[in-house]
Amino acid sequence: MKLYRLLAAILATATALAATAAWADRLDDIKKSGVLRVAAFDGNPPFGFIDPETKKQTGHDIDLARAYAKQLGVELKLIPTNPANRIPLLTSGKADVVFASFTITDERAKVVDFTTPYFLVGQVFLAKKGVLSSLDKLKGLRVGTEKGTTMEANLRKNYPDARVVLYDDSPLALAALRNGNVQAITNDGVKLTAQWNTLPEAERADYEIPNFTVSKEYLGAAVPKGEKALLDSLNSWLLASEADGLALNTYNKWFGPDSRAPLPRLLKIGDPVVP
Known part of the structure; x- marks a missing residue:
């Protein structure tokens, strides 16, 4: 509140x-x-x-x-x-x-x-298919994110059993996911969708953004x-x-629908804030 x-x-x-x-x-x-x-x-x-x-x-x-x-x-x-x-x-x-x-x-x-x-935006996760089927699976999981962000703060506060690994920016976190240094990465849905879409098509099919968020x-x-x-x-x-x-x-x-990161627009500037 x-x-x-x-x-x-x-x-x-x-x-x-x-x-x-x-x-x-x-x-x-x-x-x-x-x-x-x-x-x-x-x-x-x-x-x-x-x-x-x-x-x-x-x-x-x-x-x-x-x-x-x-x-x-x-x-x-x-x-x-x-x-x-x-x-x-x-x-x-x-x-x-x-x-x-x-x-x-x-x-x-x-x-x-x-x-x-x-x-x-909302905070979501990107992981290989089947790795993160629910938030309970975060326990003991190595999760990469950017240092100094609300994503880091949310993880440490709400999911203390997750093993948080910090990176200077989101491309470094994505690289860590691809080479196996972490098992999932987290960011806002906009960034993660855009990153996911930068992967080669064959590799992109190996990953998913699970259907849950941890923040607004x-x-x-x-x-x-x-x-x-x-x-x-x-x-x-x-x-x-x-x-x-x-x-x-x-x-x-x-x-927009023709972009590399198509997402519905959730806010018009000036809209009432909903907690």
Whole structure:
């Protein structure tokens, strides 16, 4: 319930301020410098990764960051990050915003400020067929996930008998699963579906995502604590992106039926938060 109240407060604030965002502080600095520094993933498709052809960062979150920078009329500077470095990049002043599949939690909200949620996911598992038929099978199982994530926290808190193995990013965890170093990996359903679909067709048939989840997670962008003007601006833009179709078009590009990670859209920006 505590997290629900946090999410509800974030959404209420975003809605109330949608038409009256103030401009000051970090937001003024961004406009004066002409550069928006956004920390984004470079190894977690389809949210953020390196395009093998262009050798540049791309992905769902990066498209959103690019559109927000365009709305501000400034240049976008991408700062590659992994999950563990998202908060340090904000608190050290090296990034203005994090757009990196960032789950909103009470603990994180003590040190950064989150926007209204723009994505809803659930934590699932990928394993060879038959290995993980139920959550009871997690006992003693070697399960890989990314360090510094809610996936790690959920496992340690709710499934203490699982043997958690940590990796810097999701491609390393997938490699560990394929070579047998772990027996399952866990992440949000979006990432795991996208990873599963990167496997060669013959190998992909050997794996499955069991039909159960262990969490419901709302994702938001984050800004340094107390940067109200920047937060208000981002919230106003996110709500506007839902109204004008940009958010839906971006989602469909990366998760729609013709994408490599087709998934139903579970959240419209501005929807009430359901615990």
